[in-house]
Amino acid sequence: MSQCHTPTIYDYKTVSEQKSFLRKRAKDALKEYCADSSLMEQTADSVLTSVTNSLEYKEASLIVGFMPMNDEVNIIPLLERALKDGKKVAVPRxxxxxxxxxxxxxxxxxxxxxxxxxxxxxEPSPDCKILKAEEIPLDALVLIPGLVFNLEGARLGRGKGYYDKYLSRLSDVGQRKLCGVCFTICVTKAVPMEENDIRVNFLLNEYGFIPLKK
Known part of the structure; x- marks a missing residue:
């Protein structure tokens, strides 16, 4: 690759190399983006409004969420609102x-x-009540963090496999409301998928709560 060439996913032949490239590019972009505290607050407000106005949220009896890292969309106000609205809320340990x-x-x-x-x-205390995978109802809204997504629902996480392993345990996974959560700068066209990777069918970012193509 020449010095003036900007690398893309297509410069890498293997899935592993492509994923490594996308992860690094996303992490580099997020360092500067997430340093803007005002922008982060605006995103949290936008996310809260767009989700709570959606039919998927209104019909959900359970919100399966996560505790965000510093370079992830802050969904804590959304979880607080869900509890206030009388919905059940669960997060991972x-x-x-x-x-x-x-x-x-x-x-x-x-x-x-x-x-x-x-x-x-x-993480939640081990004294909290466990939510078994087989007990998650079909109306649950499942919020899934990721480093990279595309508009066809492909997701790239941080490489540890926590979510892919857990989602594989869900029955009727194709009928569920699986929502990827990320910033718009982490939405790209091409995301390599492997056999066990599970697609999301909604995307949540600072621009809204978006149903995706199947």
């Missing part, structure tokens, strides 16, 4: 010894939590 996780119900965004884990992500 990671296994110490493997790349597995389980979701636990939370009652609030303070006392339900323990110290941060090795990834510096807040």
């Amino acid at each position: 990671m296994s110490v010894s493997s790349n597995d996780m389980e979701f636990y119900y939370i009652e609030d965004l303070t006392s339900s939590f323990t110290c941060d884990n090795k990834y510096k992500i807040k």
